[in-house]
Amino acid sequence: MILKEDENLVTLREVVRDFLDEGDITAAPEGQPRWDPARWARACKELGLAGVAEPEELGGAGIGPAGLMIVLEEAGRVLSPLPILSSVVLGQGLLARAGDYHARAEMLPALLDGSRTATVALGAFGDGGTGFEALDAAANPDGTWTLTGFTSYVLDGATAGWVFVRARAADGPRLFAVDTDDPNITCTVQESMDLTRAFARLDLDRASARPVGDPGIADAVLADLRHLLTIAVASEQLGGAETTVRMAVDYVKVRVQFGREIGSFQAIKHRCADLAIEVDDARSAVAYAVWALQEGSDQLAMAASMAAVVCTRAFVDGARENIHLHGGIGFTWEHSAHLYFRRATSDAALFGDSNHHREAVLDAAGI
Template sequence: MSLATTQEQHALQNTTRRFLASASPLTRVRAVMDTPTAFDAELWERMSTELGAAGLAVPEEFGGAGLGYQEVSYLAEEAGRALAPSALLATVGLAVPALMTAPDEARAALLPRIADGSAVATVAWQAPGDSWSASTTAARATAGTRGWTVSGAFSPVLDGAAAAVLLVLAEAPGGPAMFAVEAGDPGVRIQPLAALDQTRGLARVDLVDARATLVSSPGGGREALSAALAHADVVLASEMVGGAQASLDMSVAYARVREQFGRPIGSFQAVKHKCAEALVEIEGARAMARYAAWCAEAAPHELEQAAAVAKATAAEAYFRAAGDNLQIHGGIGVTWEHDAHLYFKRSKASLMLFGDVGAYRRRIADLIGI
C-alpha cells in the first residue's frame, strides 16, 4: 500500500466534492440545522447509494465496497469541507470498525443494513458528564431466558437521534462487552441535545431493559471500542482538514476583493502571514490524517498513536484557520447570514469531540512511554 494518492482516490475526492456542492449546499445545511436531529436523511441515502459512502470500508461479503480508510479519508475531507450533516463519522468512523471483530452472525445481520445506507448506526459508551471517558462503563447487561437486556444512560451520543442501531458498551458477567440495540425497542428513549455545532447531532440515550444482541467477544467490549475510536479519529481528522481548507479558501477569496486604504487587504503583511501560516498547518494536518488512514490498513499496530496525532494536529489547524477566517472577515464574519461562523463552531466542537487537544497529547505521551 502506498501513501501516494491513486487515480481512483483522486476521482473519489473530486466526485464527492461535486456531489456535495450540488446535493448539500450551505443553504441546505442551514435548513437541516433547524431540525432536532441535525441529520439529513435524504443526503445520507444519496451518499450511500451514489457514492457508496456507508459501505466503503465494509467487506464485500457483507455488501460493502471492500475498500479501506484511505478512501474514507478522502471522502471525509470533502464532507468536512461542505459541513455535510451526514452520519459518516458515527456510522463509518465508529460503528463499522466496532463491528469488525463481531461474530459472523452479528456482522451478517448488521453490516449489510449499514452498507446500503438503510440503517444509521452509532456507538454509545460514555456516561452523562464523563466527558468522553472510555475508561468507565455506563450500562449493565443482563442475560435472561429471552436473551440479553441492557440498562443504562449515555450522553452525548453522536447522531443518537438519527440512529436505527445503537452499539453500546455495557458491563456483562464476563467483563465489558459491546451490544447492538435497535433504536425502536420499547426500552430505548432518545432525547436530542442542544449543541454548539448545529450541523452535527448529539443525543442522550436511556436504556431500560432494552433487548440486545452481543456483538463482541465476552469481555471484548473495550477492544471493540478502542478500534472504533481510533478509526473515528482518522475520519474526524480528515473532516477537520476539509473544514480548515474551506475556511482558508474563504479567507483568501475575501482578502482578494475586500479593500482598505485603497488596496486589497490581502496585500497587507499581517493578512498574508495569517493565510500562509494556516496553509502550513493544514498541509501538515492533511499529511498526518492520510498517514493515519494508511496505518488503518497497512500498520494497525501504529494506528492508535497515528490517529491520536492526526486528530490533535487537525483540531489545532482547523481552529486556527476558522478563527483567522473570522478575523479577516471582520464584523461580517460573525453575522448569522455569513457562513464563516458555521465553520468556527464546527472547528471548536470537533476539537472537543472524543476529548480536547490536551487529552490527546496525554494519550500520545502514554503511548510512546513518556
C-alpha cells in the same frame, strides 16, 4: 505524501466532492434531523459511500481506509451532516472489529443500502471525550439480555436504527446493540454548539439488547475503534481547515480598505501564510495516520494522536482567523464562518482534546 492517491482514489474524491457540493451548508433548527434520509439513501445506492471501506465479498467497494478518509475529508470540507462519521465509521467500524459474523451479516446490508443507520455511544470510549454513560446488562433465563441506565451525547442517536453501547455485565463489560424502536428506550435530543451535527441522550429501562462479540473483548475492540475514529475526525478537520483558509484568502483578495485590497497588507499576508503552513502540517499528519491505518502499522496509536493534535489546531485556528479576516460580516449568522468555528470547537471537546492526545503520543513513544 506518505500514501499516494492512485487513479481510483482521485476519481473517488472528485465524485464525492461533486455529490456533496449539491447541498448548501446550513444549520437545521434545534431538535430537527440534520440530514435527509432520502439523500443518504441516494449516497449509498448511487455512490456506495457506506461501502467504501467494506470488502467486496460483503457488498462493499473494497477500497479500504484510504478511500473512507477521502470521503470524510470531503465531508468535512462542506460540514456535511450525513451520518458518515456515526454510521460508517463508528457503527460499521465496530461491526468489523467485534468478530461477530452473524451480527455483521444481519446488519450490514441495511447499513450499506442506507435504509438504516447505526452509531456507537461516545460514552463507551470512556476518558478522552464528553459522552457519559452508566449501563447495566442483565441476562434473562431465556438467554435474552436487557439493559438499564443511560448514555449521553450519542452522535445521530435520534435517527440511528441501532446504537452500540458498552454495558456492565456479570462477566465484565460487554458490547451490545439496541434497536432504537424499542419502547423501553427514551431518546432526548441534546443541544450542541455544532449546528450541523445532532446528539441525543438515551435512557433505557430494561430495553432489549443483543450481545455483539464474545465476552471480554469490549475494551480491546473500542480501543481499536478509537484509533479509527480519531483519524476519521482528523480527516474531517483537515477538510474544514482547508476550506476556512480558502474562504479567508478569497475574501482578503477582494475586500478593499484604504484604496487597497487588504490581502496586500503585510500583516494579513503573514496571518494567511501561517494558516497555510498549519494546513500543510495537517495534511502530512493525516497522510501518515492513514498509511499507518491502511498498513496496520505498530505506529498507529502514535500516528492517530499526532494527527488529532495537528488537525485540531489547524481547524480551530483556521476557523477563528476566518471570522476575524472577514471583519464584521464574519460575525453574522448569515455567513457560514460561524458554523466552521462551531464544528472545530465541538470536535476538540467531544473527541479528545489536544492535551489528551499529547499524552497518548508520549505513552505510545514509551515516555
